[in-house]
Amino acid sequence: MTDLSAPAPQTAPQTTRPRAQGRGFPVVSVALYALIIGGIIWGAYAGAQSMGYNWQWYRMPQYFYRLTDDGFQWGEIAIGLVKTLQLSTIAFVLATVIGLVVALLRMSGLVVGTAVAIGFLEFIRNMPILVLLYLFYYVLGPVFGFDRFTASILCLAVFHGALISEILRAGIQAVAPGQWEAAKSIGMSTTQAYRYIVLPQSVRFMLPPMTGEVVHLVKSSAIVSVIAVAELTTIGRNIISDTYMSFEVWFTIAAVYMVVTLILSIGVSWLENKYAVDH
Amino acid sequence: MRSDIRAHYDKHKHLLYSQIEDGLARFPMEHRNNIISARNVDKFYGAFQALYDVSLNVAKGERVVICGPSGSGKSTLIRCMNGLEFHNSGIITINGVEVNERSKQLPALRQDIGMVFQQFNLFPHLTILENLTIGPIRVRGVSKVEAEERARNYLERVHIPEQADKYPNQLSGGQQQRVAIARSLCMETQIMLFDEPTSALDPEMINEVLDVMIELADSGMTMVCVTHEMGFARKVADTMIFMEAGRIVETAPPNKFFTAPDSERCRLFLSQILAH
Known part of the structure; x- marks a missing residue:
């Protein structure tokens, strides 16, 4: 009976320890990463040298920005990057809305709702995104009067909405059933239980796979270059057709995509830390 | 608008009364003051029967x-x-309001x-x-x-x-x-x-x-x-x-x-x- 109070204070420091461990500087991973990237660059350089490629890196900066007599001007790649970000952001917001609706339909317990959700999911998931894009641009486009940009956004939103619905569903179902019961027993409606109890708790289950999905979306937005939306990849192709600098341009475009997705990943892992606090 | 409501009420009045009478018949007087009342409740989980004909009153x-x-x-x-x-048969009421799916x-x-x-x-x-x-x-x-x-x-x-x-x-x-x-x-x-x-x-x-x-x-x-x-x-x-x-x-x-x-x-x- 003497140390009844002992277990309670012990629990507090324990919860913070696993997070602190993950924060050390990952020397080995960074070294490995540098080695691989270095290898790829060296391979490309050696290959280019052997075929007598004429490197013209000095011509690249003008595609980011120019300083002319009129003053500062953004270059094509910068404009393309903005377009890609615009496309991805709008598509992601729409995809999340679609995903949430589909996920809720799927879990609604209504026979029709579940059937519609599963039908949508399987239809979209089992179709190449390129075919979906053609469908939106060449079939639905003329019917509903979509321009290239709208068709691209809708295609990306629908495709990723289907994938996101599964992430949301998994996150919602990961919340303990007792939470539903407790929410209902204090008189909450299903909507209130979702909004105040279940969704806030499911965020931490959804964040890691959602990060992957955002990165995937940014990368798959490159596909809309086939219908000539002026985003990053299309800009890259246009520059090459003017200059024939395929090596420099594709390396640069790849680096730009990588910078964007890395920033996203870092941002989300910060968010994850924020939500992962083990209350 | 008011006459609409009146007409609707008159048209469906019999339903209202029949429901009340039905409720009264199923619910003898001595149980109506109970805050919780369960009458002949059966509950199944699939083929397994968890409750058999349970009746209980709480004042x-x-x-x-x-x-x-x-x-x-x-x-x-x-x-x-x-x-x-949710029970599968019988009635449970709280303050006279039926609890069901x-x-x-x-x-x-x-x-x-x-x-x-x-x-x-x-x-x-x-x-x-x-x-x-x-x-x-x-x-x-x-x-x-x-x-x-x-x-x-x-x-x-x-x-x-x-x-x-x-x-x-x-x-x-x-x-x-x-x-x-x-x-x-x-x-x-x-x-x-x-x-x-x-x-x-x-x-x-x-x-x-x-x-x-x-x-x-x-x-x-x-x-x-x-x-x-x-x-x-x-x-x-x-x-x-x-x-x-x-x-x-x-x-x-x-x-x-x-x-x-x-x-x-x-x-x-x-x-x-x-x-x-």
Whole structure:
């Protein structure tokens, strides 16, 4: 009976320890990463040298920005990057809305709702995104009067909405059933239980796979270059057709995509830390 | 517009009356004053029958303790009372309102019925204070200031006013269960249902929860408790119910229940549980 109070204070420091461990500087991973990237660059350089490629890196900066007599001007790649970000952001917001609706339909317990959700999911998931894009641009486009940009956004939103619905569903179902019961027993409606109890708790289950999905979306937005939306990849192709600098341009475009997705990943892992606090 | 409503009423009047008469016929007078009433309730999980023809009445202010071996349907019965599970036949009413799957009034009904779970089920993403105020604010529409005042008041009553700003996982099991009780009380409930509230607790924490429950009983709350704490039952129960295999086997006031129960099974159960 003497140390009844002992277990309670012990629990507090324990919860913070696993997070602190993950924060050390990952020397080995960074070294490995540098080695691989270095290898790829060296391979490309050696290959280019052997075929007598004429490197013209000095011509690249003008595609980011120019300083002319009129003053500062953004270059094509910068404009393309903005377009890609615009496309991805709008598509992601729409995809999340679609995903949430589909996920809720799927879990609604209504026979029709579940059937519609599963039908949508399987239809979209089992179709190449390129075919979906053609469908939106060449079939639905003329019917509903979509321009290239709208068709691209809708295609990306629908495709990723289907994938996101599964992430949301998994996150919602990961919340303990007792939470539903407790929410209902204090008189909450299903909507209130979702909004105040279940969704806030499911965020931490959804964040890691959602990060992957955002990165995937940014990368798959490159596909809309086939219908000539002026985003990053299309800009890259246009520059090459003017200059024939395929090596420099594709390396640069790849680096730009990588910078964007890395920033996203870092941002989300910060968010994850924020939500992962083990209350 | 008014004449429309009148016409609609006249057209469907017979339905209204037939429903009332139907309800009255199914519901004899002596049961209408009961705050909780269950008539001939059956409950199935697939092919397994969890409740057989269970009937039970709880009057306002009455304290009922339900005991019985595990798997006897005690929890199922109590969960049917606030619609966390739905019975398959028979009628359950709370304050005269039927509890069933089709009821649109279920959320409104549950506001008046507090439920305390074996596993506490506090909301881990909210502080203790937020756990207590979210119901009153979001469901009852109480102002934040008033809800917080009420919450601190009830935390005082369950003897943990100093934990208001912590999160559930920072509290011991006994403290969490007392917060869960306070969370229900903050909704100003008329009825409290307890589903084995002390079964998941370490032995040294059981009494702090039982003390709060005894104080609650003394304040005149209508209570239905599923529990094996016979000392508690002796102290607070007006009616003892013994269940086995989905049936109510014995219903008796505590003095008779503990000294001279009618059924042999009940006697055996009590001797097993009280022997140690």
